[in-house]
Amino acid sequence: MLDIKYIRQNIDLLTQKLQERGQPMDMEPFLTREEKRRLILKQVEDLRSQKNAVSREIGDRKKRGEDAATLMEEMAQVSAAIDRLETALKEVEEELAAIVMTIPNLPHESVVAGRDAQDNPVVRTWGEKPTFDFTPRPHWDLGEELEILDFPRGAKITGARFTLYRGMGARLERALINFMLDLHTAEHGYLEILPPFIVNRESMTATGQLPKFAADLFCLASTDYFLIPTAEVPVTNIHRGEILAEDQLTINYAAYSACFRSEAGSYGKDTRGLIRQHQFNKVELVKFARPEDSYDELEKLTTHAEEVLRRLNLHYRVVSLCTADLGFSAAKTYDLEVWLPAQGVYREISSCSNFGDFQARRAAIRFRRTKGGKVEFVHTLNGSGLAVGRTLVAILENYQQSDGSVLIPEVLRPYFGRGEVVAIRKPLPAIAERN
RNA sequence: GGAGAGAUGGCUGAGUGGCCGAAAGCGAUCGCCUGCUAAGCGAUUGUACGCCCCUAAAGGUGUACCGCGGGUUCGAAUCCCGCUCUCUCCGCCA
Numbered sequence: 001m002l003d004i005k006y007i008r009q010n011i012d013l014l015t016q017k018l019q020e021r022g023q024p025m026d027m028e029p030f031l032t033r034e035e036k037r038r039l040i041l042k043q044v045e046d047l048r049s050q051k052n053a054v055s056r057e058i059g060d061r062k063k064r065g066e067d068a069a070t071l072m073e074e075m076a077q078v079s080a081a082i083d084r085l086e087t088a089l090k091e092v093e094e095e096l097a098a099i100v101m102t103i104p105n106l107p108h109e110s111v112v113a114g115r116d117a118q119d120n121p122v123v124r125t126w127g128e129k130p131t132f133d134f135t136p137r138p139h140w141d142l143g144e145e146l147e148i149l150d151f152p153r154g155a156k157i158t159g160a161r162f163t164l165y166r167g168m169g170a171r172l173e174r175a176l177i178n179f180m181l182d183l184h185t186a187e188h189g190y191l192e193i194l195p196p197f198i199v200n201r202e203s204m205t206a207t208g209q210l211p212k213f214a215a216d217l218f219c220l221a222s223t224d225y226f227l228i229p230t231a232e233v234p235v236t237n238i239h240r241g242e243i244l245a246e247d248q249l250t251i252n253y254a255a256y257s258a259c260f261r262s263e264a265g266s267y268g269k270d271t272r273g274l275i276r277q278h279q280f281n282k283v284e285l286v287k288f289a290r291p292e293d294s295y296d297e298l299e300k301l302t303t304h305a306e307e308v309l310r311r312l313n314l315h316y317r318v319v320s321l322c323t324a325d326l327g328f329s330a331a332k333t334y335d336l337e338v339w340l341p342a343q344g345v346y347r348e349i350s351s352c353s354n355f356g357d358f359q360a361r362r363a364a365i366r367f368r369r370t371k372g373g374k375v376e377f378v379h380t381l382n383g384s385g386l387a388v389g390r391t392l393v394a395i396l397e398n399y400q401q402s403d404g405s406v407l408i409p410e411v412l413r414p415y416f417g418r419g420e421v422v423a424i425r426k427p428l429p430a431i432a433e434r435n
Numbered sequence: 436g437g438a439g440a441g442a443u444g445g446c447u448g449a450g451u452g453g454c455c456g457a458a459a460g461c462g463a464u465c466g467c468c469u470g471c472u473a474a475g476c477g478a479u480u481g482u483a484c485g486c487c488c489c490u491a492a493a494g495g496u497g498u499a500c501c502g503c504g505g506g507u508u509c510g511a512a513u514c515c516c517g518c519u520c521u522c523u524c525c526g527c528c529a
Contacts, residue, residue: 037485038486041484041485042485042486042497044498045497045498046486046497048497049497051509051510052497052498054509055510056454057509058509059453059454060453060454062453063454068509069509071509072508072509075509075510076508076509078509079509079510243445366482373464375482
């Protein structure tokens with residue numbers, strides 16, 4: 001959410017920025033309601049002021065044993081007038097909020113104006129595409145053959161875009177979660193969080209998923225609770241409505257969670273494999289920073305996410321999202337895209353964003369300056385560190401061998417028991433049956 | 436799921452219809468004093484929104500906020516209703 005006063009005073013700049021985002025908006029409805037709100041508010045407050053003064057007078061007179069009947073009658077009418085104006089005020093405030101809540105964040109000045117994802121500049125690349133002396137196969141084939149990913153049974157148990165992990169597949173997913181959390185907590189200084197995976201409407205609104213993107217969420221029937229689409233939601237809401245001390249900042253949290261996305265409108269995209277699921281695992285990094293620090297923190301956050309890929313020795317590139325590709329709440333975003341050799345594409349595996357004060361204003365997350373004692377909004381940031389399912393995909397495809405087995409990256413081997421396990425192989429028939 | 440108790444400022448805690456944005460204490464900040472330390476003295480100590488002033492900041496002023504939402508009343512932290520959360524007991528449960 002943007003500041004209403006800021007919108008009013010910078011209406012031309014805002015119109016231009018929305019244009020650049022490819023989401024032009026007519027600001028006239030905002031302006032008329034904003035003005036109407038102030039007009040009515042003034043009237044209501046003047047009447048209330050009058051009411052307060054006269055009510056005090058009535059009290060005084062009664063105490064002195066004087067008659068106050070005329071004044072009381074007068075005030076009854078003033079109260080009625082206040083009631084009418086309050087109704088009108090509430091109405092216009094709701095309309096105004098409805099408009100403001102659907103205005104996206106303004107892109108940071110360093111974000112390039114572009115038309116679509118094609119215009120996202122590549123900031124850097126790391127590593128090299130692995131070479132194969134055979135044709136690399138897609139992870140869905142490898143996963144089924146190794147009997148670690150079971151797509152038909154996932155569909156039977158629940159439906160399309162749900163997958164059953166088995167044996168070494170489940171183990172690899174778990175190893176990745178632990179590896180990522182260990183790295184971020186022990187070496188990057190994040191505090192580990194295990195949040196609720198179900199949140200209320202207020203939390204969803206604070207981080208920007210609601211009211212605009214309800215179609216992407218799973219809502220629990222007969223409740224006002226939602227399955228989280230990312231740990232960003234519960235973790236950012238940890239400090240909703242709080243005023244933090246300046247010396248607490250920057251706060252760094254790392255959280256594993258399952259993520260649930262309904263994503264209506266994704267039909268036909270990525271129908272095979274693990275890339276686009278209704279349920280997936282993710283380790284999320286969240287920061288609360290002072291405004292002057294937030295863009296430095298974004299760089300740090302991004303390198304923390306990158307470090308996971310580096311240690312797994314997975315080739316990737318970093319792109320900076322252009323204005324048109326930027327998410328609703330973000331002021332600036334870096335996407336990490338990992339190389340998937342079977343498909344010959346770079347695939348998004350992490351998205352690291354600075355939201356500026358956009359979420360903080362919605363969520364009322366503030367801090368008090370030690371010097372000056374002023375209250376200001378914090379800046380919130382978050383990034384995937386990383387999407388676990390997609391990391392598993394990248395490992396299967398990049399570490400596959402000609403015999404159909406998949407080597408386990410060095411850094412993950414300690415998570416597979418005593419270190420004897422170095423590869424995932426097709427199970428022997430007898431073992432397969434026992435499983 | 437059933438029964439009961441509770442929710443007040445950074446914290447503790449008083450306040451059952453007007454003199455209450457809210458006593459007192461603690462904490463914090465600034466200043467004074469004491470040759471250091473401790474103690475003492477004084478002042479300040481919420482947030483949001485509107486208006487005035489204005490380059491801005493500061494300032495002035497008004498309104499709202501005592502868990503949340505309604506109601507009664509000229510007037511509500513205080514009375515009534517609904518909800519949420521916390522605590523205790525019972526039931527159920529991993």
